[in-house]
Amino acid sequence: MDKRTFLQTAAVLIGGGAVVPFWGCTPRVPARTNWAGNLTYSTNQLYRPGTVEEVQEVVRRAARVRPLGSRHCFNTIADSQHAQLSLELLPHEITFDEGTVSVPGSMRYGELIPFLNERRVALHNLASLPHISVAGACATATHGSGITNGNLATAVQGMEIVNASGELVSLSREVDGQRLAGAVVGLGSLGVVTRVTLRTEPSYNIRQYVYLDVPLDSVGQYFNEVLARAYSVSIFTDWQTTESTQIWIKERADRGMEPIEQELLGGQLADRKVHPVLALSAEACTEQMGAVAPWHALLPHFKMEFTPSSGEELQTEFFVARENAPAVAEVLRGMSDQLNPLLMISEVRSIKADDLWMSTAYGRDSVAFHFTWYQDWEALQALLPILEEAVHPFDIRPHWGKNFGMEPAVLRSRYEKLNDFRALVDEFDPSGK
Structure with missing residues (x-):
């Protein structure tokens, strides 16, 4: 597919890539999947050049191919009917x-x-x-x-x-x-x-702690204030129950740390380490309960040495202007009965505006609503149009690497720098x- 049409079709997110096979590689490999296992790539041709010069040779010898990264996308953005090219063998020169x-x-x-x-x-x-x-x-x-x-x-x-x-x-x-x-x-x-x-x-160092059993009414009333409470804040919820709702606080130690409050908006400070999905083991999660550690140890939710997946899953995420976030949260609470049969957990985060043309935060301070689903693609295909229609008035932008069903014309309208x-x-x- 010509890449110029990649925003004009609902079938494929991104068009043909700008590279071709490097003849010195052995391309054919068994059928491969993405990280979550929900997508089997359309080609068994994978090229793995070992130098930048080999990558350039790949490009000069043209046929169509897509660059392939760490395979953490949930849609076909890195897929190809022809071939894929991985840079995993390039030397790690820093x-x-x-x-x-x-x-x-x-x-x-x-x-x-x-x-x-x-x-x-x-x-x-x-x-x-x-x-x-x-x-x-x-x-x-x-x-x-x-x-x-x-x-x-x-x-x-x-x-x-x-x-x-x-x-x-x-x-x-x-x-x-x-x-x-x-x-x-x-x-x-x-x-x-x-x-x-x-x-x-x-x-810099980060201090991380978590509040559990936070009433959704309180979160809704002080939504943007909660997200502004620390250097990095995440709200986890199923949009239905107080028991599922957590607030993860990550403070920068070099900007001053106040005493940790025992209660926040009716939620209680956790006295144990938890997973965003409370029923799952927290072993893979980064340290909590007021732990102070270098930035890289606590800014992620999951440790590098563990596989972070809770199992087979699908993911959706959309971004709205920060001022619209409380209203979107109320919409999601109102449709929680429709979401919950598929929803493992939802996470809310904030992102500062930027000037990057195709960024989901281009030109507006944003709030991201993320959904981790059980892996039932048929059911999610039926749910996505309902979800997207419910939040359509808020000019949502979907995450480029996750599952969405937005009509191409609508998607195009969300990016003023598209041309x-x-x-x-x-x-x-x-x-x-």
Whole structure:
């Protein structure tokens, strides 16, 4: 499929990629699935070049192929009818400069953390799990939480991309400005991101604690105030019961830490470590109960050494302007009977506005409503249109890497820089490789 039509069809999210097989690789592999196991990729051709030069050769020899990251997407954004290309064999060469770190696009955040920790520097935020690749997370605007924190892509200061001609193109915020703003959340459509430069800051500590049994009425009344309470805040709920509703607080120790209150909005301070899904073991979760540790140990919800999944699952997430979040929460409470047969847990987080063209937080401070579903795709296909229609008045933007059913015309209308993005795609891949 021509990538120019990727927002004009409901069947495929993203069009053909800008790379082709590298003949020196052995491409055919058994049928493969994504991380959650809900998607079997459409091709058994997987190419794994070992150098950037080999990636460039791949591109020059054209047929269609999609870049493949850490396989944490729940939809077909990284799928291909032809072939996929993984950068997992590229050397993990990291370069550090004052205020920035440059890494291979395929590197996972959890693999980068030890390098940063040794140099006593940090990133501004992390996602709920550190197992995802840097390039893939940035390409889909993946995020953590915090009203002063942009998504992970906002840390990008530069990129190296192999375009459709096999040329290695370098972009930087200083030199390329708006072109970089268009390329960072690139959805895999500009080429293969071989290297990413991220902004760093001095290392800091986080203190984490959790409140349980928080009444939903209280959460609704003070919704945005709760999200603004600390550096990073998450609300977990099933939209139906007080017993399921938790507030996870992550404070920065270098910005002052008040005594931990025993009660918040009627919820009680947890005296044990918990999982977002209370029935599940908390062994894989990061430390709680007032634990203080380096940024990388507590900003995620899950530890790098554990598989964070609760089992087979599906995920949906949509973003709204922060001022609309309390009203959206009330809509979700009103339809909790429809959600609960499929819903494992829902999480609410906040994201600062940014200038990245295809970012879900472009131009507006946002709140993200995330849903972890039991893996029943037929039932979710029936539910998604109902859910999306219920929150349609609030101009939702779906997460690019998760399950959604929004009509293409509606999706296009949510991105005012879409035409500029298309022009940038044409610049990197004029023939629609």
